[in-house]
Amino acid sequence: MELSCNDLFLLSQCAISAACQAGHAIAKYSRSDLSVSTKDGGASLAAQVVTEVDHLSQAIILQTLLPTCEMFDLALLSEESPDDGERLNKDFFWSIDPLDGTLPFIEGVPGYSVSIALVSRAGEPIIGVVYDPLTQTVYHAIMGQGAWKDGQPLKPIELSKPAAQTLLFLTDKSFAQDPLYPATLIELDYLATELGYAGAALKLQGGAAMNACQVLTTKPACYFKFPKPQVGGGSIWDYAATACLFNEVGLPFSDALGRTLVLNPEGSTFMNHCGVLYCHDQDIADRMIRAYNNLSQIKKQFKVSS
Structure with missing residues:
Protein backbone atom coordinates (compact mmCIF):
# COMPACT_ATOMS: atom_id res chain seq x y z
CA MET A 1 0.00 0.00 0.00
CA GLU A 2 1.27 3.45 -0.90
CA LEU A 3 0.70 6.45 1.34
CA SER A 4 0.08 9.83 -0.28
CA CYS A 5 1.30 13.16 1.09
CA ASN A 6 -2.20 13.75 2.44
CA ASP A 7 -2.17 10.32 4.10
CA LEU A 8 1.17 11.07 5.75
CA PHE A 9 -0.06 14.44 6.97
CA LEU A 10 -3.19 12.85 8.47
CA LEU A 11 -1.18 10.08 10.12
CA SER A 12 1.36 12.56 11.50
CA GLN A 13 -1.46 14.61 13.04
CA CYS A 14 -2.89 11.45 14.61
CA ALA A 15 0.52 10.61 16.06
CA ILE A 16 0.97 14.13 17.41
CA SER A 17 -2.49 14.08 18.98
CA ALA A 18 -1.85 10.67 20.55
CA ALA A 19 1.56 11.70 21.90
CA CYS A 20 0.24 14.94 23.39
CA GLN A 21 -2.75 13.26 25.05
CA ALA A 22 -0.50 10.60 26.54
CA GLY A 23 2.05 13.22 27.60
CA HIS A 24 -0.60 15.25 29.39
CA ALA A 25 -1.67 12.15 31.31
CA ILE A 26 1.94 11.38 32.24
CA ALA A 27 2.44 14.92 33.52
CA LYS A 28 -0.43 14.52 36.02
CA TYR A 29 1.33 11.74 37.90
CA SER A 30 3.63 12.37 40.82
CA ARG A 31 6.30 9.95 42.01
CA SER A 32 4.36 9.31 45.22
CA ASP A 33 1.48 7.89 43.18
CA LEU A 34 3.62 5.38 41.28
CA SER A 35 3.47 1.62 41.50
CA VAL A 36 6.73 0.31 40.00
CA SER A 37 7.23 -3.25 38.79
CA THR A 38 9.65 -5.10 36.53
CA LYS A 39 9.28 -6.92 33.23
CA ASP A 40 11.31 -9.30 31.10
CA GLY A 41 13.70 -7.25 29.03
CA GLY A 42 17.24 -6.02 28.85
CA ALA A 43 20.04 -6.44 31.34
CA SER A 44 19.89 -2.87 32.68
CA LEU A 45 17.40 -1.54 35.23
CA ALA A 46 16.22 1.05 32.69
CA ALA A 47 15.08 -1.78 30.37
CA GLN A 48 13.27 -3.67 33.14
CA VAL A 49 11.25 -1.12 35.11
CA VAL A 50 7.64 -0.42 34.18
CA THR A 51 4.87 1.57 35.86
CA GLU A 52 1.14 1.79 35.49
CA VAL A 53 1.81 5.10 33.70
CA ASP A 54 3.53 3.21 30.87
CA HIS A 55 0.37 1.14 30.40
CA LEU A 56 -1.95 4.13 30.77
CA SER A 57 0.03 6.06 28.16
CA GLN A 58 -0.08 3.11 25.77
CA ALA A 59 -3.85 2.76 26.17
CA ILE A 60 -4.35 6.46 25.38
CA ILE A 61 -2.14 6.24 22.31
CA LEU A 62 -3.88 3.13 20.99
CA GLN A 63 -7.29 4.81 21.23
CA THR A 64 -6.11 7.21 18.52
CA LEU A 65 -3.84 4.97 16.46
CA LEU A 66 -5.73 1.66 16.32
CA PRO A 67 -8.40 3.07 13.95
CA THR A 68 -5.61 4.14 11.56
CA CYS A 69 -4.32 0.56 11.52
CA GLU A 70 -7.61 -0.60 10.09
CA MET A 71 -7.99 2.36 7.74
CA PHE A 72 -4.47 2.13 6.27
CA ASP A 73 -3.69 -1.56 6.92
CA LEU A 74 -0.86 -0.79 9.36
CA ALA A 75 0.85 -3.11 11.82
CA LEU A 76 1.64 -2.01 15.34
CA LEU A 77 4.64 -2.49 17.62
CA SER A 78 4.52 -1.08 21.15
CA GLU A 79 6.93 -1.53 24.03
CA GLU A 80 4.33 -2.72 26.52
CA SER A 81 2.76 -5.34 24.21
CA PRO A 82 4.15 -8.54 22.65
CA ASP A 83 5.60 -8.28 19.15
CA ASP A 84 3.09 -10.15 16.95
CA GLY A 85 5.45 -10.10 13.94
CA GLU A 86 2.99 -8.28 11.68
CA ARG A 87 5.55 -5.47 11.21
CA LEU A 88 7.40 -7.94 8.93
CA ASN A 89 4.30 -8.53 6.79
CA LYS A 90 2.56 -5.15 6.49
CA ASP A 91 3.93 -2.29 4.36
CA PHE A 92 4.09 0.04 7.38
CA PHE A 93 3.86 -0.21 11.15
CA TRP A 94 3.51 2.10 14.12
CA SER A 95 6.45 1.95 16.52
CA ILE A 96 5.39 3.21 19.96
CA ASP A 97 7.25 3.93 23.15
CA PRO A 98 4.49 5.16 25.48
CA LEU A 99 7.01 6.34 28.09
CA ASP A 100 10.57 6.48 26.85
CA GLY A 101 12.85 7.02 29.84
CA THR A 102 10.75 5.30 32.50
CA LEU A 103 13.71 5.40 34.91
CA PRO A 104 14.13 9.22 34.71
CA PHE A 105 10.36 9.50 35.15
CA ILE A 106 10.49 7.36 38.32
CA GLU A 107 13.45 9.42 39.59
CA GLY A 108 11.65 12.68 38.84
CA VAL A 109 14.35 14.04 36.53
CA PRO A 110 14.16 15.27 32.90
CA GLY A 111 14.68 12.79 30.08
CA TYR A 112 11.33 11.04 29.64
CA SER A 113 9.02 11.47 26.66
CA VAL A 114 6.43 9.87 24.42
CA SER A 115 7.91 8.57 21.17
CA ILE A 116 5.87 7.44 18.15
CA ALA A 117 7.05 6.59 14.64
CA LEU A 118 5.65 5.17 11.43
CA VAL A 119 8.19 2.81 9.87
CA SER A 120 8.16 1.02 6.52
CA ARG A 121 8.64 -2.73 6.23
CA ALA A 122 12.06 -1.94 4.75
CA GLY A 123 12.95 -0.17 8.01
CA GLU A 124 12.71 3.43 6.79
CA PRO A 125 11.41 5.97 9.33
CA ILE A 126 8.45 7.67 7.63
CA ILE A 127 6.99 9.75 10.47
CA GLY A 128 8.57 10.63 13.79
CA VAL A 129 6.94 12.31 16.81
CA VAL A 130 8.50 12.99 20.22
CA TYR A 131 6.62 14.80 22.97
CA ASP A 132 8.35 16.11 26.10
CA PRO A 133 5.75 16.27 28.94
CA LEU A 134 7.97 18.49 31.09
CA THR A 135 8.33 21.33 28.58
CA GLN A 136 5.26 20.44 26.47
CA THR A 137 7.51 20.47 23.41
CA VAL A 138 6.52 18.58 20.25
CA TYR A 139 9.14 17.42 17.75
CA HIS A 140 7.85 15.86 14.56
CA ALA A 141 9.06 14.96 11.09
CA ILE A 142 7.67 13.49 7.86
CA MET A 143 9.94 11.80 5.35
CA GLY A 144 10.72 14.15 2.47
CA GLN A 145 8.69 17.00 3.96
CA GLY A 146 10.80 18.32 6.84
CA ALA A 147 11.05 18.45 10.62
CA TRP A 148 9.48 20.81 13.13
CA LYS A 149 9.72 21.81 16.78
CA ASP A 150 6.43 23.17 18.10
CA GLY A 151 5.34 23.80 14.53
CA GLN A 152 8.45 25.78 13.57
CA PRO A 153 10.93 24.35 11.03
CA LEU A 154 13.73 22.50 12.76
CA LYS A 155 17.11 23.23 11.21
CA PRO A 156 20.67 22.33 12.19
CA ILE A 157 22.34 24.78 14.55
CA GLU A 158 25.29 26.48 12.92
CA LEU A 159 28.36 24.87 14.43
CA SER A 160 31.54 26.75 15.23
CA LYS A 161 34.61 25.47 17.06
CA PRO A 162 35.95 28.21 19.32
CA ALA A 163 38.75 27.09 21.60
CA ALA A 164 36.58 27.64 24.68
CA GLN A 165 33.71 25.41 23.51
Whole structure:
Protein backbone atom coordinates (compact mmCIF):
# COMPACT_ATOMS: atom_id res chain seq x y z
CA MET A 1 0.00 0.00 0.00
CA GLU A 2 1.27 3.45 -0.90
CA LEU A 3 0.70 6.45 1.34
CA SER A 4 0.08 9.83 -0.28
CA CYS A 5 1.30 13.16 1.09
CA ASN A 6 -2.20 13.75 2.44
CA ASP A 7 -2.17 10.32 4.10
CA LEU A 8 1.17 11.07 5.75
CA PHE A 9 -0.06 14.44 6.97
CA LEU A 10 -3.19 12.85 8.47
CA LEU A 11 -1.18 10.08 10.12
CA SER A 12 1.36 12.56 11.50
CA GLN A 13 -1.46 14.61 13.04
CA CYS A 14 -2.89 11.45 14.61
CA ALA A 15 0.52 10.61 16.06
CA ILE A 16 0.97 14.13 17.41
CA SER A 17 -2.49 14.08 18.98
CA ALA A 18 -1.85 10.67 20.55
CA ALA A 19 1.56 11.70 21.90
CA CYS A 20 0.24 14.94 23.39
CA GLN A 21 -2.75 13.26 25.05
CA ALA A 22 -0.50 10.60 26.54
CA GLY A 23 2.05 13.22 27.60
CA HIS A 24 -0.60 15.25 29.39
CA ALA A 25 -1.67 12.15 31.31
CA ILE A 26 1.94 11.38 32.24
CA ALA A 27 2.44 14.92 33.52
CA LYS A 28 -0.43 14.52 36.02
CA TYR A 29 1.33 11.74 37.90
CA SER A 30 3.63 12.37 40.82
CA ARG A 31 6.30 9.95 42.01
CA SER A 32 4.36 9.31 45.22
CA ASP A 33 1.48 7.89 43.18
CA LEU A 34 3.62 5.38 41.28
CA SER A 35 3.47 1.62 41.50
CA VAL A 36 6.73 0.31 40.00
CA SER A 37 7.23 -3.25 38.79
CA THR A 38 9.65 -5.10 36.53
CA LYS A 39 9.28 -6.92 33.23
CA ASP A 40 11.31 -9.30 31.10
CA GLY A 41 13.70 -7.25 29.03
CA GLY A 42 17.24 -6.02 28.85
CA ALA A 43 20.04 -6.44 31.34
CA SER A 44 19.89 -2.87 32.68
CA LEU A 45 17.40 -1.54 35.23
CA ALA A 46 16.22 1.05 32.69
CA ALA A 47 15.08 -1.78 30.37
CA GLN A 48 13.27 -3.67 33.14
CA VAL A 49 11.25 -1.12 35.11
CA VAL A 50 7.64 -0.42 34.18
CA THR A 51 4.87 1.57 35.86
CA GLU A 52 1.14 1.79 35.49
CA VAL A 53 1.81 5.10 33.70
CA ASP A 54 3.53 3.21 30.87
CA HIS A 55 0.37 1.14 30.40
CA LEU A 56 -1.95 4.13 30.77
CA SER A 57 0.03 6.06 28.16
CA GLN A 58 -0.08 3.11 25.77
CA ALA A 59 -3.85 2.76 26.17
CA ILE A 60 -4.35 6.46 25.38
CA ILE A 61 -2.14 6.24 22.31
CA LEU A 62 -3.88 3.13 20.99
CA GLN A 63 -7.29 4.81 21.23
CA THR A 64 -6.11 7.21 18.52
CA LEU A 65 -3.84 4.97 16.46
CA LEU A 66 -5.73 1.66 16.32
CA PRO A 67 -8.40 3.07 13.95
CA THR A 68 -5.61 4.14 11.56
CA CYS A 69 -4.32 0.56 11.52
CA GLU A 70 -7.61 -0.60 10.09
CA MET A 71 -7.99 2.36 7.74
CA PHE A 72 -4.47 2.13 6.27
CA ASP A 73 -3.69 -1.56 6.92
CA LEU A 74 -0.86 -0.79 9.36
CA ALA A 75 0.85 -3.11 11.82
CA LEU A 76 1.64 -2.01 15.34
CA LEU A 77 4.64 -2.49 17.62
CA SER A 78 4.52 -1.08 21.15
CA GLU A 79 6.93 -1.53 24.03
CA GLU A 80 4.33 -2.72 26.52
CA SER A 81 2.76 -5.34 24.21
CA PRO A 82 4.15 -8.54 22.65
CA ASP A 83 5.60 -8.28 19.15
CA ASP A 84 3.09 -10.15 16.95
CA GLY A 85 5.45 -10.10 13.94
CA GLU A 86 2.99 -8.28 11.68
CA ARG A 87 5.55 -5.47 11.21
CA LEU A 88 7.40 -7.94 8.93
CA ASN A 89 4.30 -8.53 6.79
CA LYS A 90 2.56 -5.15 6.49
CA ASP A 91 3.93 -2.29 4.36
CA PHE A 92 4.09 0.04 7.38
CA PHE A 93 3.86 -0.21 11.15
CA TRP A 94 3.51 2.10 14.12
CA SER A 95 6.45 1.95 16.52
CA ILE A 96 5.39 3.21 19.96
CA ASP A 97 7.25 3.93 23.15
CA PRO A 98 4.49 5.16 25.48
CA LEU A 99 7.01 6.34 28.09
CA ASP A 100 10.57 6.48 26.85
CA GLY A 101 12.85 7.02 29.84
CA THR A 102 10.75 5.30 32.50
CA LEU A 103 13.71 5.40 34.91
CA PRO A 104 14.13 9.22 34.71
CA PHE A 105 10.36 9.50 35.15
CA ILE A 106 10.49 7.36 38.32
CA GLU A 107 13.45 9.42 39.59
CA GLY A 108 11.65 12.68 38.84
CA VAL A 109 14.35 14.04 36.53
CA PRO A 110 14.16 15.27 32.90
CA GLY A 111 14.68 12.79 30.08
CA TYR A 112 11.33 11.04 29.64
CA SER A 113 9.02 11.47 26.66
CA VAL A 114 6.43 9.87 24.42
CA SER A 115 7.91 8.57 21.17
CA ILE A 116 5.87 7.44 18.15
CA ALA A 117 7.05 6.59 14.64
CA LEU A 118 5.65 5.17 11.43
CA VAL A 119 8.19 2.81 9.87
CA SER A 120 8.16 1.02 6.52
CA ARG A 121 8.64 -2.73 6.23
CA ALA A 122 12.06 -1.94 4.75
CA GLY A 123 12.95 -0.17 8.01
CA GLU A 124 12.71 3.43 6.79
CA PRO A 125 11.41 5.97 9.33
CA ILE A 126 8.45 7.67 7.63
CA ILE A 127 6.99 9.75 10.47
CA GLY A 128 8.57 10.63 13.79
CA VAL A 129 6.94 12.31 16.81
CA VAL A 130 8.50 12.99 20.22
CA TYR A 131 6.62 14.80 22.97
CA ASP A 132 8.35 16.11 26.10
CA PRO A 133 5.75 16.27 28.94
CA LEU A 134 7.97 18.49 31.09
CA THR A 135 8.33 21.33 28.58
CA GLN A 136 5.26 20.44 26.47
CA THR A 137 7.51 20.47 23.41
CA VAL A 138 6.52 18.58 20.25
CA TYR A 139 9.14 17.42 17.75
CA HIS A 140 7.85 15.86 14.56
CA ALA A 141 9.06 14.96 11.09
CA ILE A 142 7.67 13.49 7.86
CA MET A 143 9.94 11.80 5.35
CA GLY A 144 10.72 14.15 2.47
CA GLN A 145 8.69 17.00 3.96
CA GLY A 146 10.80 18.32 6.84
CA ALA A 147 11.05 18.45 10.62
CA TRP A 148 9.48 20.81 13.13
CA LYS A 149 9.72 21.81 16.78
CA ASP A 150 6.43 23.17 18.10
CA GLY A 151 5.34 23.80 14.53
CA GLN A 152 8.45 25.78 13.57
CA PRO A 153 10.93 24.35 11.03
CA LEU A 154 13.73 22.50 12.76
CA LYS A 155 17.11 23.23 11.21
CA PRO A 156 20.67 22.33 12.19
CA ILE A 157 22.34 24.78 14.55
CA GLU A 158 25.29 26.48 12.92
CA LEU A 159 28.36 24.87 14.43
CA SER A 160 31.54 26.75 15.23
CA LYS A 161 34.61 25.47 17.06
CA PRO A 162 35.95 28.21 19.32
CA ALA A 163 38.75 27.09 21.60
CA ALA A 164 36.58 27.64 24.68
CA GLN A 165 33.71 25.41 23.51
CA THR A 166 33.18 21.94 25.00
CA LEU A 167 31.93 18.98 22.97
CA LEU A 168 29.03 17.37 24.85
CA PHE A 169 28.56 13.60 24.83
CA LEU A 170 25.39 11.90 26.07
CA THR A 171 24.81 8.28 27.00
CA ASP A 172 22.91 6.15 29.51
CA LYS A 173 23.64 6.05 33.24
CA SER A 174 24.44 2.34 33.03
CA PHE A 175 27.57 3.14 31.02
CA ALA A 176 29.30 4.15 34.27
CA GLN A 177 29.54 0.42 35.08
CA ASP A 178 31.05 -0.48 31.70
CA PRO A 179 34.68 -1.68 31.93
CA LEU A 180 35.46 0.71 29.08
CA TYR A 181 34.17 3.77 30.95
CA PRO A 182 37.59 5.12 32.11
CA ALA A 183 39.19 4.56 28.70
CA THR A 184 36.19 6.17 27.00
CA LEU A 185 36.60 9.37 29.02
CA ILE A 186 40.19 9.64 27.79
CA GLU A 187 39.22 8.81 24.20
CA LEU A 188 36.40 11.37 24.12
CA ASP A 189 38.62 14.13 25.45
CA TYR A 190 41.26 13.33 22.83
CA LEU A 191 38.57 13.24 20.13
CA ALA A 192 37.24 16.65 21.14
CA THR A 193 40.62 18.37 21.21
CA GLU A 194 41.58 16.74 17.92
CA LEU A 195 38.48 18.33 16.36
CA GLY A 196 39.36 21.75 17.73
CA TYR A 197 37.22 21.92 20.86
CA ALA A 198 38.41 22.84 24.35
CA GLY A 199 37.61 19.37 25.62
CA ALA A 200 34.81 16.87 26.20
CA ALA A 201 32.00 16.59 28.74
CA LEU A 202 30.22 13.26 29.22
CA LYS A 203 26.69 13.43 30.65
CA LEU A 204 25.05 10.21 31.82
CA GLN A 205 21.28 10.45 31.57
CA GLY A 206 18.37 8.25 30.58
CA GLY A 207 15.81 8.63 27.82
CA ALA A 208 16.95 7.72 24.31
CA ALA A 209 14.51 10.00 22.49
CA MET A 210 15.26 13.09 24.57
CA ASN A 211 19.00 12.43 24.38
CA ALA A 212 18.78 12.43 20.60
CA CYS A 213 16.58 15.56 20.61
CA GLN A 214 19.15 17.29 22.81
CA VAL A 215 21.73 16.74 20.05
CA LEU A 216 19.33 18.51 17.66
CA THR A 217 19.03 21.55 19.91
CA THR A 218 22.46 21.68 21.63
CA LYS A 219 25.72 22.61 19.98
CA PRO A 220 27.99 20.73 19.67
CA ALA A 221 26.80 17.31 20.89
CA CYS A 222 26.77 13.55 20.31
CA TYR A 223 24.56 10.80 21.72
CA PHE A 224 26.02 7.30 21.62
CA LYS A 225 25.41 3.78 22.86
CA PHE A 226 28.15 1.23 22.25
CA PRO A 227 27.30 -2.35 21.26
CA LYS A 228 27.21 -4.87 24.08
CA PRO A 229 26.54 -8.61 24.37
CA GLN A 230 23.85 -8.22 27.05
CA VAL A 231 20.28 -8.08 25.78
CA GLY A 232 18.97 -4.50 25.77
CA GLY A 233 20.67 -1.41 24.44
CA GLY A 234 17.39 0.04 23.25
CA SER A 235 14.80 -1.22 20.77
CA ILE A 236 13.14 -0.09 17.57
CA TRP A 237 10.71 2.14 19.48
CA ASP A 238 13.59 3.97 21.19
CA TYR A 239 15.15 5.20 17.94
CA ALA A 240 12.62 5.18 15.08
CA ALA A 241 11.07 8.61 15.74
CA THR A 242 14.37 10.43 16.22
CA ALA A 243 15.83 8.66 13.18
CA CYS A 244 13.13 10.38 11.13
CA LEU A 245 13.92 13.73 12.76
CA PHE A 246 17.64 13.38 12.01
CA ASN A 247 16.98 12.33 8.43
CA GLU A 248 14.86 15.39 7.78
CA VAL A 249 17.23 17.81 9.54
CA GLY A 250 20.15 16.29 7.67
CA LEU A 251 22.27 15.23 10.65
CA PRO A 252 24.11 11.89 10.80
CA PHE A 253 22.77 8.93 12.73
CA SER A 254 23.82 5.30 12.41
CA ASP A 255 24.84 2.31 14.42
CA ALA A 256 28.14 2.52 16.32
CA LEU A 257 30.09 1.35 13.25
CA GLY A 258 28.55 3.91 10.90
CA ARG A 259 26.16 1.48 9.24
CA THR A 260 22.51 2.23 8.52
CA LEU A 261 20.40 1.65 11.60
CA VAL A 262 18.10 -1.34 10.95
CA LEU A 263 14.68 -0.31 12.23
CA ASN A 264 12.73 -3.46 11.34
CA PRO A 265 14.99 -6.42 12.09
CA GLU A 266 13.73 -9.99 12.00
CA GLY A 267 13.64 -11.63 15.38
CA SER A 268 14.40 -9.54 18.45
CA THR A 269 13.61 -5.82 18.54
CA PHE A 270 16.61 -5.19 20.82
CA MET A 271 19.57 -3.38 19.29
CA ASN A 272 22.33 -4.10 21.81
CA HIS A 273 24.40 -5.81 19.10
CA CYS A 274 24.88 -2.66 17.00
CA GLY A 275 24.65 0.40 19.27
CA VAL A 276 23.60 3.84 18.04
CA LEU A 277 25.24 7.13 17.15
CA TYR A 278 23.55 10.53 16.76
CA CYS A 279 25.91 13.42 15.97
CA HIS A 280 25.78 17.12 15.24
CA ASP A 281 27.98 16.78 12.17
CA GLN A 282 29.79 14.18 10.08
CA ASP A 283 33.22 15.03 11.48
CA ILE A 284 32.07 14.11 14.98
CA ALA A 285 30.39 10.95 13.66
CA ASP A 286 33.48 9.79 11.75
CA ARG A 287 35.73 10.40 14.73
CA MET A 288 33.33 8.60 17.09
CA ILE A 289 33.35 5.53 14.85
CA ARG A 290 37.14 5.58 14.98
CA ALA A 291 37.03 6.01 18.76
CA TYR A 292 34.75 2.97 19.11
CA ASN A 293 37.13 0.89 16.99
CA ASN A 294 40.03 1.96 19.25
CA LEU A 295 38.04 1.09 22.37
CA SER A 296 37.07 -2.28 20.89
CA GLN A 297 40.75 -3.15 20.69
CA ILE A 298 41.13 -2.25 24.37
CA LYS A 299 38.17 -4.49 25.19
CA LYS A 300 39.84 -7.40 23.38
CA GLN A 301 42.97 -6.83 25.45
CA PHE A 302 40.84 -6.94 28.61
CA LYS A 303 39.48 -10.35 27.58
CA VAL A 304 42.94 -11.72 26.75
CA SER A 305 44.44 -10.53 30.05
CA SER A 306 41.53 -11.88 32.09
